Amino acid sequence: MTGPAEQTAVETEKAIEKPVIVSLKNLTLSFGGITALKDVSVDIRANEILAIIGPNGAGKTCLLNCLNGFYKPQKGQILFEGKNITRIRPDRAAQMGLARTFQNIELFSGLTTLENAMAARHVFMKQNLLTGGIYFGPAHVEEIRHRRIVEDIIDFLEIEAVRHHVVATLPYGMRKRIELARALALEPKVLLLDEPMAGMNTEEKEDIARFIVDIFEGQGETYPDTPVLRDGVRAIVLIEHDMGVVMDLxxxxxxxxxxxKIAEGTPEEIRNNPQVISAYLGESATR
Structure with a gap:
C-alpha cells in the first residue's frame, strides 16, 4: 500500500505526462500603473479540469481574457497546440476551439435562448451572401445541421422549456445555463468557465457541477451527431470561489x-500549502 504522500506524487507524475494543449509563458499584463498579471506561466493539459483560484483581484479573469484574445499582454507568449496566439482576435480564438463563459453574464438579452445559442454557430457558417439568400439551397442544409447541434445542447442542459423565451425575462440561474449552452455551441477544445456558479443556490450549483463533469467526460452515443457532447471537451479551465466545488472537480x-502565481498542484497539495492557506484558503479549509 502507498501512503498519501506517495499517492500525491503518483498523481502529479500522471498529470505531467498529459500533453499540453495551451501554454501561457511568463505573461505580464498592466493597466497604467496597475499590474494585473506578473510573469505568470500556466500549462493547460489534455484530459483534465484545471481550476484557477485566488482572492478577488488576483488576476484570474485577466488570465482568461488574455487567453481568448480580449486582452493583449505586454510581455509573454500564449501557445495553443503549438501556435502562437498571443495577439489573436476573440472571434479567431473561438474558431480555433477556445470558448468561454463570463463572470458577469454576457448574453444578447433581447434574443431567445435558441437565438443566443445559434448566434455562436455563425463562426462556423460557410455560405456567403449569395448562396445564403437561397433558402432552400446549401444555406438551408447548413442551417439544419447547426440547428440540430444547438437543439442537442439545449436538451443536454435541460433548458428545453425556455427554448423560445427571451433571456432577459429568465431567472439568473437559467441565464447561466444559457451562457454555457452558447459556449458549447462553439464546440470548444478548451472550455473556459469564469465563475459559472456565482450567485447560485446549492441546488443550482449541484446542477452546474453535474453538467461540467458530463461535458468533460462526454455522453457517448446519447448525442451521436454532436461531437462536443458525444466525445466531451478535451480540457476545462474553471475559475470558482466555492472551494468545495474546486476540490471535488x-x-x-x-x-x-x-x-x-504562488502555487500549483493537486487539490491535496493546494489544501496543505502554507502559502495558499495564508493568502486565500484560511485555516478552516485544511480541517
Whole structure:
C-alpha cells in the first residue's frame, strides 16, 4: 500500500505526462500603473479540469481574457497546440476551439435562448451572401445541421422549456445555463468557465457541477451527431470561489495572488500549502 504522500506524487507524475494543449509563458499584463498579471506561466493539459483560484483581484479573469484574445499582454507568449496566439482576435480564438463563459453574464438579452445559442454557430457558417439568400439551397442544409447541434445542447442542459423565451425575462440561474449552452455551441477544445456558479443556490450549483463533469467526460452515443457532447471537451479551465466545488472537480489547481502565481498542484497539495492557506484558503479549509 502507498501512503498519501506517495499517492500525491503518483498523481502529479500522471498529470505531467498529459500533453499540453495551451501554454501561457511568463505573461505580464498592466493597466497604467496597475499590474494585473506578473510573469505568470500556466500549462493547460489534455484530459483534465484545471481550476484557477485566488482572492478577488488576483488576476484570474485577466488570465482568461488574455487567453481568448480580449486582452493583449505586454510581455509573454500564449501557445495553443503549438501556435502562437498571443495577439489573436476573440472571434479567431473561438474558431480555433477556445470558448468561454463570463463572470458577469454576457448574453444578447433581447434574443431567445435558441437565438443566443445559434448566434455562436455563425463562426462556423460557410455560405456567403449569395448562396445564403437561397433558402432552400446549401444555406438551408447548413442551417439544419447547426440547428440540430444547438437543439442537442439545449436538451443536454435541460433548458428545453425556455427554448423560445427571451433571456432577459429568465431567472439568473437559467441565464447561466444559457451562457454555457452558447459556449458549447462553439464546440470548444478548451472550455473556459469564469465563475459559472456565482450567485447560485446549492441546488443550482449541484446542477452546474453535474453538467461540467458530463461535458468533460462526454455522453457517448446519447448525442451521436454532436461531437462536443458525444466525445466531451478535451480540457476545462474553471475559475470558482466555492472551494468545495474546486476540490471535488479539479485535477490540478493554480493559485494566483496579486497577479502572481504562488502555487500549483493537486487539490491535496493546494489544501496543505502554507502559502495558499495564508493568502486565500484560511485555516478552516485544511480541517
Amino acid at each position: 479539479a485535477d490540478r489547481i493554480v493559485v494566483l495572488d496579486f497577479g502572481r
